[in-house]
Amino acid sequence: MYEGVVQDLIDELGRLPGVGPKSAQRIAFHVLQADPADVRRLAAALTEVKEKVRFCAVCGNVAQEEHCRICADPRRDAAVICVVEEPKDVVAIERTREFRGRYHVLGGAISPIEGVGPEDLRIRELLARLADGAVTELILATDPNLEGEATATYLARMVKAMGLKVTRLASGLPVGGDLEYADEVTLGRAFEGRRLLDV
Amino acid sequence: MHLTHLSLADFRSYPRAEVSLGPGVVAFTGPNGQGKTNLVEAVGYLAALGSHRVSGDAPLVRSGAERAYVRGAVQGGGRSTLLEVEINPGRANRARINRGAPVRPRELLGSLRTVLFAPEDLTLVKGDPGDRRRFLDELLVARAPRLAGVRQDYERVLKQRNALLRTVAMARRAARGAKPDLSTLDVWDAHLARAGAELTARRLELVAALRPLVDAAYARIAPGGGEASLEYRGSVGAALPAEGSEPAELEAVLAAALAESRPQEVERGVTLVGPHRDELLLGLGGLPAKGYASHGESWSLALALRLASYDLLRADDGQGLGDPVLILDDVFAELDARRRDRLAELVADGEQVLVTAAVPEDVPAALSGARFEVADGAVRPSAVGS
Numbered sequence: 374m375y376e377g378v379v380q381d382l383i384d385e386l387g388r389l390p391g392v393g394p395k396s397a398q399r400i401a402f403h404v405l406q407a408d409p410a411d412v413r414r415l416a417a418a419l420t421e422v423k424e425k426v427r428f429c430a431v432c433g434n435v436a437q438e439e440h441c442r443i444c445a446d447p448r449r450d451a452a453v454i455c456v457v458e459e460p461k462d463v464v465a466i467e468r469t470r471e472f473r474g475r476y477h478v479l480g481g482a483i484s485p486i487e488g489v490g491p492e493d494l495r496i497r498e499l500l501a502r503l504a505d506g507a508v509t510e511l512i513l514a515t516d517p518n519l520e521g522e523a524t525a526t527y528l529a530r531m532v533k534a535m536g537l538k539v540t541r542l543a544s545g546l547p548v549g550g551d552l553e554y555a556d557e558v559t560l561g562r563a564f565e566g567r568r569l570l571d572v
Numbered sequence: 573m574h575l576t577h578l579s580l581a582d583f584r585s586y587p588r589a590e591v592s593l594g595p596g597v598v599a600f601t602g603p604n605g606q607g608k609t610n611l612v613e614a615v616g617y618l619a620a621l622g623s624h625r626v627s628g629d630a631p632l633v634r635s636g637a638e639r640a641y642v643r644g645a646v647q648g649g650g651r652s653t654l655l656e657v658e659i660n661p662g663r664a665n666r667a668r669i670n671r672g673a674p675v676r677p678r679e680l681l682g683s684l685r686t687v688l689f690a691p692e693d694l695t696l697v698k699g700d701p702g703d704r705r706r707f708l709d710e711l712l713v714a715r716a717p718r719l720a721g722v723r724q725d726y727e728r729v730l731k732q733r734n735a736l737l738r739t740v741a742m743a744r745r746a747a748r749g750a751k752p753d754l755s756t757l758d759v760w761d762a763h764l765a766r767a768g769a770e771l772t773a774r775r776l777e778l779v780a781a782l783r784p785l786v787d788a789a790y791a792r793i794a795p796g797g798g799e800a801s802l803e804y805r806g807s808v809g810a811a812l813p814a815e816g817s818e819p820a821e822l823e824a825v826l827a828a829a830l831a832e833s834r835p836q837e838v839e840r841g842v843t844l845v846g847p848h849r850d851e852l853l854l855g856l857g858g859l860p861a862k863g864y865a866s867h868g869e870s871w872s873l874a875l876a877l878r879l880a881s882y883d884l885l886r887a888d889d890g891q892g893l894g895d896p897v898l899i900l901d902d903v904f905a906e907l908d909a910r911r912r913d914r915l916a917e918l919v920a921d922g923e924q925v926l927v928t929a930a931v932p933e934d935v936p937a938a939l940s941g942a943r944f945e946v947a948d949g950a951v952r953p954s955a956v957g958s
Contacts, residue, residue, distance in 0.1 A: 483756055485736035491756055519728050519763070527759045556679075557718035 379405070431502070433478035433495045435460045443467075443475060450474045455512040456499065456528065458482050458521065462514065474512070477502065482520040483527060491527060499528075503535055510538040517544050573648025573685065573894040574924035575615060582637035583659075584610035591951050595647075597920070597941030599927040600951070601934075608928040608946045612688065612899045614642045615926065618655050619686040619897070620710060621665075621677050630661040646684045648893035653683050681717035685885055685896035689878040689903055696877055697854060697861050697870040704852040708775050711782075711881050714896075715888060719774060726767040726847065733760040733843050741841030754838070761830045768846045769823035772806065775847065776815040779804045785880035790856075793879075793914050794872040798857025807849035871906060879918060895923035904934045912936050 374380055379401060387397035404412055428434065429441035436442070443449055443463070453474030457463055463476050479494040502508065513528055515521035529539050545563035546555055555563070580589040585607045600608045609625070613632075616624050623632060633640040640659040645652060657677055658666040667677040695703045713720045736757060783802045790800035806812030808829040813821050829845040830837075837844050854861040854873060861873055885896045898919055904912050904927070916936035919925050929935050932943065932954075945954045 483759070485732050485739065485756075485760075488739070490736075519725060519732070523732070523756075523759050523763055526762060527756055530758070556676075556721075558721045561718070 428478075432476045433460075433480060433498065434463050434476055448473075451507060452509045453512065454499075454502065454508050454510075455514050457514045458516055458524075466514065472512075474510075479515070479524070482515055482524040484520045494524070496528070496531070500531065503532060503537065506535075508537060510540065513539065513541045517542075573646055573897065575644050575684070575897060575926075576647050576652070577643075577645040578611065578615060579641070579643040580611075580614055581641040582634040583614050583640040583642055584632060584634060585949050586610060587634060587949070589949070589951055591944070593924070593926075594942055595924050597925045597927060597939045598944070599929065599932070599935045599939065599941065600944045600946050601929050601932045601954075602946035604930055606946045607949050607951075609690075609901055611946070611951065612901050612926050612928055615644065615684075615897065615899060616686055616688045617659075618642055618644045618657060618680065619684040620714070621657070621680065622710075624688050624690055624692060624901075628661070629659050629665070632659055633661055644684060649891060655680050655683055678717070678720055681713060681720055682891075685714055685893070686899055687714075687878055687882040687885060687896050688899040688901060689875060690899075690901035691903065691906060693874040693878060694870060696874045697865065701851040704854070705848070705850065707877065708778055708852060709771075711884070712774050712778055714881075714885060715778075716774075719771075722767065722770050722774070726764075726771050729760060729763045729767050730843055730846065730848055733757070733764055734841070736760060737837055737843065738841040740838055744838070754834075757834070761827060764843070764846060765823045765827040765830060768826050769819040771847045772812075772822050772826070772850065773817065773819045775850070776804055776817070779852065780815045781884060782877075782880050785883045786876050789879040789883070789918075790873060790876035792918060793875055793911055794869065797869060797872065799855075800873060800876055801855035801858075803853040803855070805851045805853055807845045807847075807851075868908070868911075872911065875903070875915065882919075882922075898922045898925045900925065900927045902928050902930070904929055904936065913938065 375383065382401045382404065383394075383397045386392055386400050387394055389397075392400070404415075425437060426435050427437075429436040429444055430439050431444040432441060434441040434443065436444075438445065450473050453472075454477050455466060455472060455474055456477045456479060457466065458479055458481055460478055463478065466472055466476075477495070477499050479496065479499075481489050481494055483489060483491060483494070503511070511528075511532060513525040515524045525541055529541075532539060543566050544559070545566055546552065546559065552560070574595040575593050578589070578591045578593065580586045583589075589611070591611065600611055602608055613623055613625060616622075617632070623629075626632070638660075641656065642659070643654065643656045645654050654670050656668045656671075657680065660666070665677045666674045667680050668674055669679065669683065696707055709719075709723055713723065740754065740757070779802050786802055787800045790797060804812075804815075808825055811825050811829060813825060826846065830843075833844045843849075854877075856865050856869055856873060859865075861870065865873060882896060882898055889895075900915075900919070904915075907915065913936055916938040920938050925939065925941075927935055927939060943954045945952050
């Protein structure tokens with residue numbers, strides 16, 4: 374245990390995701406030894422992010438204005454919506470530069486253990502976006518784990534009556550990898566999802 | 573396959589231990605409380621990633637230490653594999669194979685196969701249905717490591733569904749007459765039926781394969797003791813399809829049973845049908861073993877279940893790694909002289925048989941081989957074939 378404010382800093386840092394007690398201690402001493410200007414910049418960035426960043430009124434992604442960059446961009450295809458769990462998933466898909474539609478960020482996945490039900494996710498907002506019939510395809514890109522699959526199944530059932538095309542991202546082998554290193558579950562999924570090779 | 577070396581660090585009573593082993597019978601003898609069982613427990617842990625004595629990992633770490641290490645060199649199918657696992661109670665364990673990069677512990681499954689028989693196994697016959705379900709599931713995973721994922725998935729879906737049922741039940745009690753939102757329950761039902769069907773199908777397959785082996789093993793340990801029988805009874809009752817049915821058929825049956833029991837489930841806040849409520853019924857001479865079998869018969873039947881597992885794993889050695897390692901922890905003292913000798917005959921030709929006993933005289937003469945003495949947390953070779 375350290376004295377007063379140093380321990381307070383370590384405790385606060387230790388509450389961050391992915392930071393254990395040892396890392397928290399290391400970061401705290403780095404901050405202590407760093408240039409005061411650097412530390413002020415870090416502190417300013419922390420306060421600013423809470424003050425300035427808000428969530429897009431349409432898709433729920435992080436935004437600086439009322440609408441996020443993607444929802445405000447008229448070149449993006451409004452007929453296709455890709456549903457993800459978190460804003461960081463938007464970033465991941467954007468990196469592919471393959472997808473030209475819009476997003477919808479749910480803010481998590483259904484998980485009764487953690488007390489998260491459909492009413493805690495931005496599902497009502499999604500249904501509202503689908504109501505006018507302009508959207509023709511819904512891509513379900515929730516995580517490929519149990520909770521993500523359950524959320525995808527739930528959404529697919531909810532929108533079934535609307536008659537739009539509902540797709541789910543494929544699960545399978547990582548590109549550029551070796552077959553022998555794939556775990557059995559992934560390999561099993563890849564077998565289920567195999568497709569005709571058209572030559 | 574056989575283990576050629578075992579190293580422990582901060583495991584149970586051992587600050588450190590290094591034991592070199594050969595094929596054939598290896599006996600560890602010494603007074604009680606000196607750490608014989610801890611050695612074979614560590615071997616079992618490498619094979620199954622769990623202890624046969626405790627459900628959590630915390631007791632496995634020597635008191636005062638933060639984590640324990642178990643390392644084992646396995647010789648099988650003409651090659652040697654070094655397995656390592658770092659046990660971190662309360663956090664994720666880490667594993668390595670052949671000193672490579674850390675992998676998920678689950679990757680170790682299948683590299684070392686063991687069948688362990690210990691005094692605790694009496695619960696296979698006398699204990700709760702859960703003990704027998706665990707026996708089946710652990711054997712499933714030993715035969716096909718992929719099924720560890722199926723088992724885990726099922727348990728996770730079950731937890732999620734029970735959590736949902738609990739909140740629904742609480743909401744109903746809080747606001748009497750209120751109609752709770754059950755829309756997500758349908759989703760969990762579908763996932764539970766799918767994962768449950770695969771698990772049930774595998775268990776049915778396993779029971780069918782075990783049945784003749786258990787009966788044969790029992791007849792050899794306790795001749796004239798009547799027929800030993802196995803029957804899988806599903807929580808869906810008579811609707812359970814016959815052994816050998818497709819998972820799709822089981823899935824439909826489970827889904828229907830879930831729909832039917834929903835009112836009670838919502839009332840009680842817990843999932844009432846599924847493989848977690850199924851039961852493996854053991855019988856002897858036409859009577860249920862539980863409640864009817866004597867102490868000696870129960871012992872023989874538990875032993876027959878383990879020997880049948882051993883025969884099964886021996887027979888389906890798809891990767892050509894050789895016999896599983898057979899571990900007999902403190903079992904000879906519990907058997908009379910006749911059964912002791914029969915058991916010794918049955919296992920003497922195993923590729924590697926690890927035996928623990930309090931006194932050397934408890935190890936039958938037929939099991940000649942390497943002997944170690946365990947005392948004060950030290951393992952020393954003793955005169956061969958004492």
